[in-house]
Amino acid sequence: MNREELESLLAEKKRKDRPYTHVLSSMCTYPHEVAVYAHRMFIESNLGDSGLFPGTKEMEDEAVRMIGALLGNENACGYITTGGTESNIQAIRAIRNRKRKEGLRNNDMNIIVPETAHFSFDKIADILSIEVRKAGLDHQLRVDLRSVEELMDEHTISLVGIAGSTEFGQVDPIKELAEIAEDRGIFLHVDAAFGGFVIPFLPERERSKYRFDFSLDGVSSISIDPHKMGMSTIPAGCLLFRDESYLKELAVPTPYLTTREQYSLIGTRSGASAAATFAVLKYLGIEGLHAVVEECMRLTRFLVDGARRLGIQPVIEPVTNVVTLQLADRDVDRTVHALRERGWEVSTTRSPKALRMVIMPHVTEELLKQFLEDLSDVYASN
Numbered sequence: 378m379n380r381e382e383l384e385s386l387l388a389e390k391k392r393k394d395r396p397y398t399h400v401l402s403s404m405c406t407y408p409h410e411v412a413v414y415a416h417r418m419f420i421e422s423n424l425g426d427s428g429l430f431p432g433t434k435e436m437e438d439e440a441v442r443m444i445g446a447l448l449g450n451e452n453a454c455g456y457i458t459t460g461g462t463e464s465n466i467q468a469i470r471a472i473r474n475r476k477r478k479e480g481l482r483n484n485d486m487n488i489i490v491p492e493t494a495h496f497s498f499d500k501i502a503d504i505l506s507i508e509v510r511k512a513g514l515d516h517q518l519r520v521d522l523r524s525v526e527e528l529m530d531e532h533t534i535s536l537v538g539i540a541g542s543t544e545f546g547q548v549d550p551i552k553e554l555a556e557i558a559e560d561r562g563i564f565l566h567v568d569a570a571f572g573g574f575v576i577p578f579l580p581e582r583e584r585s586k587y588r589f590d591f592s593l594d595g596v597s598s599i600s601i602d603p604h605k606m607g608m609s610t611i612p613a614g615c616l617l618f619r620d621e622s623y624l625k626e627l628a629v630p631t632p633y634l635t636t637r638e639q640y641s642l643i644g645t646r647s648g649a650s651a652a653a654t655f656a657v658l659k660y661l662g663i664e665g666l667h668a669v670v671e672e673c674m675r676l677t678r679f680l681v682d683g684a685r686r687l688g689i690q691p692v693i694e695p696v697t698n699v700v701t702l703q704l705a706d707r708d709v710d711r712t713v714h715a716l717r718e719r720g721w722e723v724s725t726t727r728s729p730k731a732l733r734m735v736i737m738p739h740v741t742e743e744l745l746k747q748f749l750e751d752l753s754d755v756y757a758s759n
């Protein structure tokens with residue numbers, strides 16, 4: 378194929394992809410322009426062999442330090458992962474490895490996650506051969522602490538709390554989970570893949586209500602994804618441990634490379650997205666990220682208010698920029714289908730079954746006005 382033909386083939390494929398503009402179902406968005414710039418500049422950089430790319434490594438370390446500072450501990454240690462899935466796997470793998478050294482066998486170990494946990498925890502059960510127990514929820518779809526305590530036993534190696542659940546954007550009572558974890562001397566992993574770049578920028582009253590980070594002594598590790606609300610390029614997650622000794626549990630010797638050992642799950646890994654993450658954090662800073670979240674939350678309320686005017690109630694009052702709407706006796710799947718026919722990509726939750734929209738930085742007020750008009754028509758005729 379010559380170059381011209383190839384370019385036209387690529388353009389044809391690109392036209393088949395959905396632009397994010399009418400996508401309300403995704404936790405990803407257009408990366409920030411400085412992220413794209415940095416990504417391109419470091420496109421060939423491989424952090425799996427970081428001795429060859431000391432400049433990129435410096436950016437990764439600095440990005441980790443900045444994210445740690447955002448989460449209440451600039452000495453937290455970790456690395457830029459490929460996303461929430463890798464971060465979650467690695468956090469649990471670290472504590473699993475520690476417990477194995479102490480004599481526990483994989484098949485005996487269990488962790489306790491909320492029912493709302495992301496499906497990456499099902500992969501964890503499979504890959505790490507440990508039992509993943511699912512705790513019930515309270516009426517606000519937060520993990521029920523009584524259920525957590527009932528499921529705990531002497532083989533429980535970790536609790537997991539979610540700060541910004543995938544389906545509802547809800548935040549578990551992390552402070553209380555941290556107290557339980559501390560009392561019992563158990564590891565607590567917080568999955569803030571989505572909420573990690575949202576909650577720190579909410580108004581002070583909400584920030585103190587939804588504490589989830591290393592400022593709570595019982596929090597051992599955190600997943601937070603720059604490629605979601607951090608506006609970096611894909612793949613960019615971040616895993617942070619309070620205590621470096623847990624990162625060391627992941628070390629594998631790396632003969633023939635420029636480094637002695639490696640902590641990541643992935644071998645060859647993108648330095649470009651680490652550079653992109655660094656670039657967004659440096660360029661936007663706390664103020665810039667704050668402005669992004671403020672606008673997403675304003676539009677989240679705009680959508681909820683508009684839905685209420687149509688007689689449609691939210692499942693919960695949004696805590697982060699995820700809106701879930703109860704459609705009373707209407708068929709949710711049919712509504713999704715009808716909205717798709719009008720060009721909208723929305724998703725659904727499982728229980729309760731509801732319409733789900735994520736208000737990412739590419740969403741505008743104008744767009745939501747059009748969406749509400751279409752929702753109104755579809756709702757009336759459904």
Ligand SMILES: Cc1ncc(COP(=O)(O)O)c(C=O)c1O
Pocket residue numbers: 404459460461462463465495497539541542543568569570571602614
């Ligand atoms: C709370 C939470 N954790 C983990 C993940 C997995 O992240 P990724 O798809 O980047 O692996 C997601 C993805 O939506 C999520 O919402």
